[in-house]
Amino acid sequence: xxxxxxxxxxxxxxxxxxIGAAIGLGNVWRxxxxxxxxxxxxxxxxxxxxxLTAGIPLMMLxxxxxxxxxxxxxxxxxxxxxxxxxxxxxxxxxxxxIFLFYPVIMAWCVDYITYAFNLGWxxxxxxxxxxxxxxxxxGPGILGGIRWPIVIGLAIVWLAxxxxxxxxxxxxxxxxFYTVITPWVILVIMVIRGLTLPGxxxxxxxxxxxxxSVLLNARVWLAAYGQIFFTLSLxxxxxxxxxxxxxxxxxxxxNAFIVSLANCGTSFFAGFxxxxxxxxxxxAMGVGxxxxxxxxxxxxxxxxxxxxxxxxxxxxFFGILFFLLLLTLGIDSxxxxxEPFVAGFTDKWGFNKKWVLPIVCVCxxxxxxxxxTRGGYYWLDIIDYFANTFGLTLVGLLECIVIGYIYKAQxxxxxxxxxxxxxxxxxxxxxxxxxxxxxxxxxxxxxxxxLVQKGYGGYPAWATLIGVIIAIGIIVLxxxxxxxxxxxxxxxxxxxx
Amino acid sequence: xxxxxxxxxxxxxxxxxxxxxxxxxxxxxxxxx
Numbered sequence: 001x002x003x004x005x006x007x008x009x010x011x012x013x014x015x016x017x018x019i020g021a022a023i024g025l026g027n028v029w030r031x032x033x034x035x036x037x038x039x040x041x042x043x044x045x046x047x048x049x050x051x052l053t054a055g056i057p058l059m060m061l062x063x064x065x066x067x068x069x070x071x072x073x074x075x076x077x078x079x080x081x082x083x084x085x086x087x088x089x090x091x092x093x094x095x096x097x098i099f100l101f102y103p104v105i106m107a108w109c110v111d112y113i114t115y116a117f118n119l120g121w122x123x124x125x126x127x128x129x130x131x132x133x134x135x136x137x138x139g140p141g142i143l144g145g146i147r148w149p150i151v152i153g154l155a156i157v158w159l160a161x162x163x164x165x166x167x168x169x170x171x172x173x174x175x176x177f178y179t180v181i182t183p184w185v186i187l188v189i190m191v192i193r194g195l196t197l198p199g200x201x202x203x204x205x206x207x208x209x210x211x212x213s214v215l216l217n218a219r220v221w222l223a224a225y226g227q228i229f230f231t232l233s234l235x236x237x238x239x240x241x242x243x244x245x246x247x248x249x250x251x252x253x254x255n256a257f258i259v260s261l262a263n264c265g266t267s268f269f270a271g272f273x274x275x276x277x278x279x280x281x282x283x284a285m286g287v288g289x290x291x292x293x294x295x296x297x298x299x300x301x302x303x304x305x306x307x308x309x310x311x312x313x314x315x316x317f318f319g320i321l322f323f324l325l326l327l328t329l330g331i332d333s334x335x336x337x338x339e340p341f342v343a344g345f346t347d348k349w350g351f352n353k354k355w356v357l358p359i360v361c362v363c364x365x366x367x368x369x370x371x372x373t374r375g376g377y378y379w380l381d382i383i384d385y386f387a388n389t390f391g392l393t394l395v396g397l398l399e400c401i402v403i404g405y406i407y408k409a410q411x412x413x414x415x416x417x418x419x420x421x422x423x424x425x426x427x428x429x430x431x432x433x434x435x436x437x438x439x440x441x442x443x444x445x446x447x448x449x450x451l452v453q454k455g456y457g458g459y460p461a462w463a464t465l466i467g468v469i470i471a472i473g474i475i476v477l478x479x480x481x482x483x484x485x486x487x488x489x490x491x492x493x494x495x496x497x
Numbered sequence: 498x499x500x501x502x503x504x505x506x507x508x509x510x511x512x513x514x515x516x517x518x519x520x521x522x523x524x525x526x527x528x529x530x
Contacts, residue, residue, distance in 0.1 A: 011524075041505025048512055201498055208502035254520055261517040268509050421523060 005070055006169045011250045013173035015258055018242055020180040020332030022233045022263040025105065025300070028329065031227060031267035032274040033295030036206055038223050039214035044268075046215065046224035051264060054439060055228040057431035058396065059239060059256040060424065061403050064416045066243030067252060072343035073237035074481070076244070080407045087398045089478035091237040092344045094391030097474065098236070099337040099364055101380045102330065103161065104371040107153030108133075108301065109327040116308075116319030125305045129297075137374040140382065140463040144374035151372045158365040161334050165342075166357055169245055172335065179332040184266070186325040187273055193318060194276030197311075203279020206289045207271050222446070225439045230388060232263055233333065235395040237340035244343075253420035274299070281307035300326060338364075350487040378459065385456055386467040389447050391474070397440040404433035 008014040035043045069076035074088030111133070115121060121128040130136050137144035164175045194200055214220045233239065243252070275289075281303065282289045294303050308319045342356050371380045403412055409429040417423045455464050 041502055041509070044505055044509050044512075205498055205502060208505050209499050210501050210505050254524055257520045258517065258524070261513055261520065265513040265517055268513055421527060 006245055007247050008169055008245050008250075009173040009247075011247055011255075013169075013176070014242065014246055014250055015255055016180050017172065017176045017332070017336070018239065018255070018259040019262045020176045021238050021242065021336030022231065022259055023180070023183070023266050023329060024231075024233070024333035025326055025330050026231055027263065027267040028270045028274065028326065029296050029299045031231065032207060032271035033293065033299065034223055034227050035271060036275070036293060038220045039211040040206065041208040042210035042212045042214055043220065043224065044210075046221045047227065047264075050221075050224040050228040051260060053431050054225055054436045055232050055234070055264075056256050056260045057428050058229075058234050058399070058436055059232055059260055060252055060416055060428065061399065061412065061432055062234060062239035063243040063246075063252045063256055064412050065403065066240035067246050067250075067419065068412075068415050070244050072241040072244065072340055072347045074344045075347040076240055077402065078482075080402060084398075084402050084406065086475075086478040086482040087395065087402060088237065088240075089344065089481045090391075090398075090475060091235055091395045092341050093474035093478055094387050094395060095236045095238070095337050095341055097383055097387040097391065097470070099334060099341070100367050101371050101383055102334055102337065103157040103364065104150065104154055104368055104376070104380060105297075106157045106327055106330045106334065107150050107372070109323045109330065110153035110156055111149050112301065112305070112323045113320055113327070116305075116323055117316055119305075119309050119316055119319060121305045121309070123309070125302045125309075129301045133301075134377050135374045136377055140375055140378035140459060142375050143370070146369060147372050147374065147376075150376075151369060154365060154368055154372060157331075157334070158361050158368075160331060161338060162358065162361040164331075164335055165338060166354070168353075176332050176335070179328050183325050183328045186321050186328070187266070187269060189321060190273040190318070190325065191269065191276065193311075194273050194280070197276060197280035199279040199281075199283030200276035201279065202283065203275040203277070203289055204272065206279075206293070207275035222439070222443055226443060228264075229396060229440070230392065231267060232260060233336060235392045235399060236337065237344070238336040241340040241343045242336070251420040252416045253422055253424050274304075277304065277307045281310065284310045348486045349484075378463070381457060382459060382463060382467045383470070386471050390444065390471055393440050393444045393447070397437055397444060400432050400437040400440070404429070404437070409433050 008017065035041075035047075038046075065076050065080075066072075069079045071079065072088070073091050074085050077088035078085035112121075115133075121133075133147075133149075135144075135147060164172060229235075243250075278289055278292050281292050284307075285292065292303055292307075304322060305319065308315050308322060311318055338357075338360060342353060342360055345351050345356050346353050370376060403409060409432045412432075413424060413426075413428050416428075451464070455461060456467070
């Protein structure tokens with residue numbers, strides 16, 4: 001153990017911080033929709049198999065790597081082998097792309113909390129969101145001026161991120177306790193409210209009724225593995241750096257199970273809040289549930305606000321609660337994106353965190369202003385697509401190859417077993433060496449083929465090309481960062497115990 | 498609600514919340530939180 005390294009105040013702080021990192025906006029606005037779209041309740045079967053064969057093993061891998069090497073992603077990979085340090089940097093470059101736009105979505109939530117007081121989105125939430133709030137321009141080629149209410153929201157979010165992180169892990173250990181518990185309390189209230197509405201059961205039927213025939217469809221299995229991979233905040237360097245701050249007695253295997261199950265349990269539970277309200281909305285509008293079912297921004301900023309406005313009792317209260325839910329879900333994910341990025345620089349060059357953190361926050365805010373313009377929505381969508389679909393998948397694939405074949409999966413498994421409450425068997429080696437990389441590789445190839453054949457989202461080819469250039473650019477940047485001379489002792493081959 | 502949906506609900510709860518409870522109870526028993 002590196003005695004000088006900052007530590008979580010307790011194992012429970014580490015677990016709660018990891019749960020906070022894993023649980024994000026996608027748990028509410030993505031999982032329920034993916035579940036509904038891919039066979040309803042039957043989707044749980046590939047989802048659980050993906051959790052056991054890819055999600056939890058990869059989580060153990062990242063925890064093991066961080067705890068063993070006592071460093072953030074770049075230094076940890078450098079300690080495995082000098083030449084693979086760039087993979088750690090690549091994960092931080094991808095997470096940088098994400099933390100440039102993620103706080104903008106949270107800024108929308110901040111603004112919507114203020115609108116919720118008088119249900120400011122009115123009867124037509126679509127028009128309000130696209131024309132009044134975002135004032136969307138004609139396409140990504142027209143930025144069309146800054147939307148100041150979003151900039152103010154963005155400044156508030158970045159300030160909150162800075163204030164939460166600047167005092168170090170002791171303060172963060174306390175803050176994450178509130179940012180993880182609060183959304184759970186709100187979710188319970190939203191589920192109770194949803195289930196007591198007329199039409200709720202009809203909505204839940206669409207969420208849970210299984211269609212087992214879809215299990216023969218490879219697309220459903222890929223969706224399950226994709227959902228598990230993205231929901232656990234893997235390949236971002238977060239779990240590596242968080243586990244490098246583990247207290248001495250913390251284990252790895254059981255922590256990975258606890259964090260993964262808590263995250264997936266939250267997604268499953270959020271489905272009840274979403275589909276009960278959708279059932280109510282469908283009944284109130286006299287249409288079928290599939291007609292009102294959406295995911296992502298459409299669900300959060302259009303469908304859900306529409307349903308909230310139709311609630312019979314104190315709708316403004318539930319509007320505020322819903323956007324507060326999204327905000328608290330997002331804020332600890334944002335912490336978890338900034339922390340590994342900052343740690344990457346402080347670990348390698350010994351920079352003072354007190355300086356790196358404010359620089360990152362100010363730069364993040366300033367660059368993020370691009371996404372607050374009238375054309376910002378399009379760029380947010382494009383960057384999100386490239387960062388998640390290609391960036392994270394590539395990093396996950398490389399992680400499996402490096403640990404599975406260069407470091408050797410068996411060696412990592414033996415280390416994990418040394419410090420864990422229960423032993424993991426050879427099945428873990430198979431997951432890391434074969435199952436996870438094959439699934440991620442296939443997914444990556446299919447996505448590249450789709451991008452080449454169809455482009456993305458109907459955007460002009462030049463906009464997609466900029467996305468490709470950014471993707472290639474961050475790989476080059478990772479190699480450059482690897483080549484810059486580090487402080488003495490960096491990447492020392494003597495691995496800490 | 499169809500019986501198949503209720504079965505999937507029970508399965509989901511058992512795996513996720515049962516599994517979580519089991520893992521937490523192991524940790525709490527060892528007084529290692």
